[in-house]
Amino acid sequence: MQSTSRSFKQNAHHALQDATLQRALGNIKTGFQEKRRQVIAALPEFEALRDAGRDIKNHTLAHLDFYLERFEENVTAAGGVVHWCRTPAEARETILAICQRRNARTVTKGKSMVAEEIGLNEFLEANAIEPVETDLGEYIIQLRHEPPSHIIAPAIHVTREQIAEDFRRHHTDLDPNRRLEEPRDFTDEARAKLRDRYFQADVGITGANFLIAETGSTVIVTNEGNGDMTQLLGKAHVVVASLEKVVPTLDDAATILRLLARSATGQEMSVYTTFSTGPRRSADLDGPEEFHVVLLDNGRSAMLGTEFQDMLRCIRCAACMNHCPVYAAVGGHAYGWVYPGPMGAVLTPSLIGVEEAGHLPNASTFCGRCESVCPMRIPLPKMMRHYRTREYERGLTSGTVRTGLSLWSFLATRPSLYRFVTGIMARTLGVLGRRAGRFRSLPLAGGWTGVRDMPAPQGRTFHSLWAERRANGRTGA
Amino acid sequence: MSAARDQILGSIRKSLGRGPVEGEAAAGLHQRLATPARNLIPDRTAGQDTAGLVGQLVGKLGEAACSVDEVASLAEVPARIAAWLQRENLPARLVQAPALGADSDERLDWTATPTIEVKTGTADGSEDTSVTPVFAAVAETGTLMLLSDATTPTGLNFLPENHIAVVRRSQVVGPLEDAWSRLRGARTAAGGAVGAGMPRSVNLITGPSRTGDIEQRIQMGAHGPRRLHVIVVDD
Numbered sequence: 001m002q003s004t005s006r007s008f009k010q011n012a013h014h015a016l017q018d019a020t021l022q023r024a025l026g027n028i029k030t031g032f033q034e035k036r037r038q039v040i041a042a043l044p045e046f047e048a049l050r051d052a053g054r055d056i057k058n059h060t061l062a063h064l065d066f067y068l069e070r071f072e073e074n075v076t077a078a079g080g081v082v083h084w085c086r087t088p089a090e091a092r093e094t095i096l097a098i099c100q101r102r103n104a105r106t107v108t109k110g111k112s113m114v115a116e117e118i119g120l121n122e123f124l125e126a127n128a129i130e131p132v133e134t135d136l137g138e139y140i141i142q143l144r145h146e147p148p149s150h151i152i153a154p155a156i157h158v159t160r161e162q163i164a165e166d167f168r169r170h171h172t173d174l175d176p177n178r179r180l181e182e183p184r185d186f187t188d189e190a191r192a193k194l195r196d197r198y199f200q201a202d203v204g205i206t207g208a209n210f211l212i213a214e215t216g217s218t219v220i221v222t223n224e225g226n227g228d229m230t231q232l233l234g235k236a237h238v239v240v241a242s243l244e245k246v247v248p249t250l251d252d253a254a255t256i257l258r259l260l261a262r263s264a265t266g267q268e269m270s271v272y273t274t275f276s277t278g279p280r281r282s283a284d285l286d287g288p289e290e291f292h293v294v295l296l297d298n299g300r301s302a303m304l305g306t307e308f309q310d311m312l313r314c315i316r317c318a319a320c321m322n323h324c325p326v327y328a329a330v331g332g333h334a335y336g337w338v339y340p341g342p343m344g345a346v347l348t349p350s351l352i353g354v355e356e357a358g359h360l361p362n363a364s365t366f367c368g369r370c371e372s373v374c375p376m377r378i379p380l381p382k383m384m385r386h387y388r389t390r391e392y393e394r395g396l397t398s399g400t401v402r403t404g405l406s407l408w409s410f411l412a413t414r415p416s417l418y419r420f421v422t423g424i425m426a427r428t429l430g431v432l433g434r435r436a437g438r439f440r441s442l443p444l445a446g447g448w449t450g451v452r453d454m455p456a457p458q459g460r461t462f463h464s465l466w467a468e469r470r471a472n473g474r475t476g477a
Numbered sequence: 478m479s480a481a482r483d484q485i486l487g488s489i490r491k492s493l494g495r496g497p498v499e500g501e502a503a504a505g506l507h508q509r510l511a512t513p514a515r516n517l518i519p520d521r522t523a524g525q526d527t528a529g530l531v532g533q534l535v536g537k538l539g540e541a542a543c544s545v546d547e548v549a550s551l552a553e554v555p556a557r558i559a560a561w562l563q564r565e566n567l568p569a570r571l572v573q574a575p576a577l578g579a580d581s582d583e584r585l586d587w588t589a590t591p592t593i594e595v596k597t598g599t600a601d602g603s604e605d606t607s608v609t610p611v612f613a614a615v616a617e618t619g620t621l622m623l624l625s626d627a628t629t630p631t632g633l634n635f636l637p638e639n640h641i642a643v644v645r646r647s648q649v650v651g652p653l654e655d656a657w658s659r660l661r662g663a664r665t666a667a668g669g670a671v672g673a674g675m676p677r678s679v680n681l682i683t684g685p686s687r688t689g690d691i692e693q694r695i696q697m698g699a700h701g702p703r704r705l706h707v708i709v710v711d712d
Contacts, residue, residue, distance in 0.1 A: 027693045153690065160691060251513045254657065270683065276677065
């Protein structure tokens, strides 16, 4: 997928002006946040499980080569094939070759962020193979020719009215005056439309939430059942997964599963958690004849051993974006590539480069909510700071910002001068702004006052108030 | 493709600053896979007897939007299914897994319910209702574990609009890890050592199919069954 991360600022600006988008984003708080809070309150061991999950992933990453080799051995023993792919291009070609060997005309797809990462749909279309997205959210955005805006709720930016228009435009064989109002109307229509597509498909492509080294299994976690129909009814099942998805054993997967659904949708378990191991057995009555795992690196092996290794623990639950004030304000498309929100702000520059995506680690208030909800305890703000440092070191930061930072660091490393200058500023602004209580514009602060007022200081600095409070505290004690 | 394989493994080792895992370190990791240890398991099912686990399972199934019926023996199941179909206003026909068919120890005897049209096999998408056994039921979260096999085809779990699962009380376990232990045990007993003897598909199912993709409002029956009815049988 072509990135527009370079224009994050313009993207964000447009998103803030988009009234429909803002209405759609309003559902996040009551939806994801509240449900997560309730389900976690019901599990006293949740914090300890976060430690256990982090430790499992750390152990796996430290021995990633070993576990990937065991995974491959067990996939092969079960009659499947692992295809190792360094780049998105290799992964696309591998999948195309499997499809062409089966003379595939249509492929059904379960939701996969790695498939988005490698730009699979456009590539298949260019090679005369029709990809059919079967997850309801993915189906909606495929009709709209849009990328997903959220990693577990790809159509979260779309309202019911918009979906109704899309369905009427595309499902032209149905009564144009039919009712499309309640969620049920849409779900039923999509269900009926997609039913036949599963049976027509030559190949079914899914992603993977986990790869199990112990058994050579791939695991998908869904609520709709579309990923299951996709792999059951396609004649070949292709799993596209990035290599950090491996965990050692079924028991390790059990531990992380306790974190995943709770952090994602606020469920104890998602409806369908499916472990797939090899193609159908000779006596089986159904299932695919072939089983392929397309294992993608795309820069991840180079993240090991760096300050970004912890990012490879990510299980794609989306808790970080569901709790991010920046994501809630601008939505996922503004981030300009596949992975939005805090996890995207770290992963995107790691995968496509800080030159392309250097804006994203700046799209944070450093409030720290992402790290506090991350089930794998990934220190997201710290890694964003690493990227800001890299951006600065490589001279990618703008001249104004560099000058500002130099000036600020000059002051901040000289405490008495800092107190003197800020004291003058606070007093001056306090006097000037006393009547209105705020400033509509300020020299050198147009970026702030262009969209909101600057509150006038009370006249004293935090430093002097703090000193006074400590002095009073001592007297009182 | 082997060039890619070697390069990826080489890149991982280079980043980690070491060569391939060998000797004692490798033996330790092989051991970790051969005898999987359990991690922290939530307390909520600890020390419960069968009655306690069944009670918890029934509660959790309800939370997951399943309907539940409890019967004293397998012989009562057909009549209860007939009553449920009628109550839900569903057609009097179904497809059952071969594992519940005439040649099986677990066979369901439909002679007393002649109005129900019963087919045995897998689903082709035309059926309204399926009836399947389960391999285990996890009380911790109200999760059913179903395995693909010649007598338990996976299509039955997904294609019909209504899925009826028959759970025997002896199949109810506490945490998911207990179900994995049973699976490993059963497969070793059957002589299947490959990949811990996993069947093609292990389905963990917690409630009927649903989606929240339309404005985050939960809607049942997205692609899989709209209704999941669980019958717990005393054995």
